[in-house]
Amino acid sequence: MERVQLPYVYRVTKYDPADRDELGHYTAAEDTVSDHGEVEAAYLQAVLEFAVEAGIDRLVVREPQVPSIGQFGLEPPVRGFGLEGLFSAGIAGFHDGAEVPLDMGLELVRLMLRDSGAWCRLEAEGAFAVHVGWDQYLYISTSRPCEEAPVRTRGLGLFPERLDASPYGFEDEEDGVQRPGDDGFWADLHRAVADGSAGILEETYLQGASRWHHLTRDTVDAIRAGIAPRARLAVWPPLSSDVDAVLGAIPAEGLVEGVWQDDEGHILSAIADETAFPELIARMRCALAAALLPVHDGEPVPLFTAVMPDDDGVLRARWRTEPTPRDREWALRHSRGG
Incomplete structure (x- = not known):
């Protein structure tokens, strides 16, 4: 099994580490959905801070997905999973390998924070990656340590924490040769x-x-x-x-x-x-x-x-x-x- 993971991983959340128990579980009452306001804006600014420090201005969509049966998020379903107003081609523009400018990547992060249905990993190969887990957990990975972005993220009222790996990092679970559609x-x-x-x-x-x-x-x-x-x-x-x-x-x-x-x-x-x-x-x-x-x-x-x-x-x-x-x-x- 291969884990595709950059060496410097940061978990960015609105949850104060002081409110975690000995197992790392959050025990306070912070809401687990996006506020669609200042806190959400702080998350997006945090992604921007890390991306700028990493020298990234474009991202690539990887492993995109939408819910196949029903709505899996905590918020009401969004028409077209929010993609119709983002990609000129609507959902057809949301595919593995699609390259997007950083500002569009931030809008995709916003959709994921809001549980709009669409989900993906966003990557700059070998340099940067960002994706969203459950309950407003944001994971940012870089190829080199960031010094300024964590400081600025704390100034936004969020809590960046170093991890060994993201639990949502891509894992190749299959062996053997994949046949191409050639x-x-x-x-x-x-x-x-x-x-x-x-x-x-x-x-x-x-x-x-x-x-x-x-x-x-x-x-x-x-x-x-x-x-x-x-x-x-x-x-x-x-x-x-x-x-x-x-x-x-x-x-x-x-x-x-x-x-x-x-x-x-x-x-x-x-x-x-x-x-x-x-x-x-x-x-x-x-x-x-x-x-x-x-x-x-x-x-x-x-x-x-x-x-x-x-x-x-x-x-x-x-x-x-x-x-x-x-x-x-x-x-x-x-x-x-x-």
């Missing part, structure tokens, strides 16, 4: 569509957000051209035209993901538990074709998967797909130079 992958996809084994493509463009594509010989190239940067891809068999059989396989309880094709040819999906099964069934009843997919690991699995590389062919995305048998075959051929 020319070889798309050639394999063309062949799978031609022989009838592949029918839909799942594009996870943010953690928690996916879109689906109907695969035909005529659509593969156009789909490739529209895939989001660094997206995860999963190739699935065609949907079943026996919609009644698919609906009959919905369990009595648990989570399922229904995927279906509507009468205009669009591929739709929804995740539901037993409380929402009636609504899911009603939505899928008139589908042209449908399938049920596991929400958690299990059967069935995709035919094969990949993660999109950057335009120069380098795979810089840190997230991975769960390898399928065909992915393992590809990895074996890759290791042998085939």
Whole structure:
């Protein structure tokens, strides 16, 4: 397991260390949500102070995510997770590898402080990183020690504390080779569509957000051209035209993901538990074709998967797909130079 972590880590909060018990737990009554006012402004100024001292004026979005089921924050949901007014392209502009000026990075920190739904790590590779944890805990990492920023942060009424590591630092938990969505992958996809084994493509463009594509010989190239940067891809068999059989396989309880094709040819999906099964069934009843997919690991699995590389062919995305048998075959051929 690899932890991507800069050596100087600061936890910045509004919680006085004097109000922590022997285990480090905060015991006073400071509110755990943003005040949308002076305290929030102090957090953002603290990030600015550390960034300026580190010589940073641009940041890169890493591991962006949105809630996939419901709203996880303590505050009311925000339309578009607050991203529509921040990125000109709305949520489409919020992707792994997106470079933003420092002032936009501060606005992303504001969204995270407010639990607006969108979350990410913001980094300047090898030099600076910032992200927000639960309950207004802010973590700033730098490649060299900062002397002035902690002093100025205390002057803002906040408490910067040195840590060995952030509990939210990225950890690479997977071994093995990740297949890239390169020319070889798309050639394999063309062949799978031609022989009838592949029918839909799942594009996870943010953690928690996916879109689906109907695969035909005529659509593969156009789909490739529209895939989001660094997206995860999963190739699935065609949907079943026996919609009644698919609906009959919905369990009595648990989570399922229904995927279906509507009468205009669009591929739709929804995740539901037993409380929402009636609504899911009603939505899928008139589908042209449908399938049920596991929400958690299990059967069935995709035919094969990949993660999109950057335009120069380098795979810089840190997230991975769960390898399928065909992915393992590809990895074996890759290791042998085939």
